[in-house]
Amino acid sequence: MRKAVCISKTGRWRTALALAGMLAYGVAAAETCTTQSAMPAADRDALASSARTLAARVEANDAAGLQAMTVPEYAKDFGAIQNAVGGAAAKIKGATLAVDQVYLLDASDLKPGADGKPANAQFLCALNRSINEADFSIPSLPAGKYGFAIVEARGIATPWRLSFLLQQEQGKWQMAGFYPKPMTAAGHDGLWYWTEARTMAKSKEQWSAWLYYQQAEALLNPSGIVQSTHLEKLRSEQTAAAPPALSSGVSAGSPLVVKGADGAEYHFTGLGVDDSLAKEKIDVTAWLKVEQIGDPVAARKRNTDAMSALVGAYPELRKSFHGVWIFAQVPGQNPYATELSMNEIK
DSSP, rough: OOOOOOOOOOOOOOTTTTTTTOOBOOOOSSSHHHHHHTSOHHHHHHHHHHHHHHHHHTTTTTTHHHTBBBBBHTTTOOOHHHHHHHHHHSTTTOOEEEEEEEEEEEEOOOOOOSSSEEEEEEEEEEESSSSOEEEEEEEESSEEEEEEEEEEESSSSEEEEEEEEEEETTTTTEEEEEEESSSBBBBHHHHHHHHHHHHHHHHHOHHHHHHHHHHHHHOOSSSEEEEEHHHHHHHHHHHHHOOOOTTTTOOOOSSEEEOOOOSEEEEEEEEEEOOOOSSOEEEEEEEOOOSSSOOOHHHHHHHHHHHHHHHOTTTHHHOOEEOOOEEEOTSSSSSSSEHHHEEGOO
C-alpha cells in the first residue's frame, strides 16, 4: 500500500529552484514524467483545475468535499488527512490560490513486484533538457496514471504550498496524497537559509550552518516523494559543513553526548529546527534520551539544564536562533517539552 503523506509542520520543502522551469519527460521504461510545458493542454488544464478545486476546499476546510474527491483507499480512513486539512485551512485563510506546477506521472505499464504486490515507482523528469533531474519516488504504487500538483497560497503573512498527489479514476483526477507546508520560516524562504548556511560554513559556524541547511531543505522540497539534483547538492554541502561530532549523524544509536558544567551527561538523539512560535528567528530542537520523565518540576529542570549544556558547548547557536526546544523522550511515552529563548538560557 502506498502512503499518503500529510505534513503539517517543520516548514515547507521549497521548489523555487528544483522544480520551477522543468521541461522534459521521464526516462524509465514503465514510468514516465511529463512536465506542464511538455504535456498536452487538455492534460495540463485538467490537472490544474482539479488541483485548484482541491486547494479551494482546503482553504474552506471542506473536509467532506475533499473526501468525495479522494481515492477510495484513503477516503475510507480520512482522519489523518482531515486533521492536516484543518491545520492548513487555519493558516491559509484569505490567501490567493495559484497553481504553480503540475506533472503527469504515467505508470500505466508498471508491473507488480515478484510477490504480486504493487511495485515501487520512480519518475525522472529532466530539467531543461540538462543532466539535472527531479525524481518522484512513490512506494507500492498500483499501475495507473498519476499527477502531482503544487498550489501556492499567496498574499498572507506566511505563504503556504499545498501539494497533491492525484490519481486518475474513470477519467477524473482524485486526491491520493496531501502535502501542506509553509513556504517561509521566521520570514525567510529556503533560498535565504541555503545562502546563510553557506556563509556560516565559510565562517566556521558549523553547528549553525548544519541546522540552517536542514531548514533550507525543509523549505525547498514540497514533499518527501520529490527529490532533485539541486536538493542532492544541498545535502552534499550540509554533509561537508557538518561539525565532526555530527559526521556520522545523530540518532538513538549514535547520540550526541554533551556534558554540562556540573559534569552531567546529556544524550541527544536528534537535532532540528522549529518555527512554531513564529519569532524573528527559528528555534533549535533537541531530542533528549532519558530513563524516565519524572515529575514536572524535575523534568523541567533537567530540560533547562540540557539546554544550558547544549548552548554552553556550542555558543554560536545563541547568535543564529531564537531559542531551544528540548523534548525529553522515553520509548512508549509522550515527550516532555520545554522551550526557552536564548536570553533565558543560563
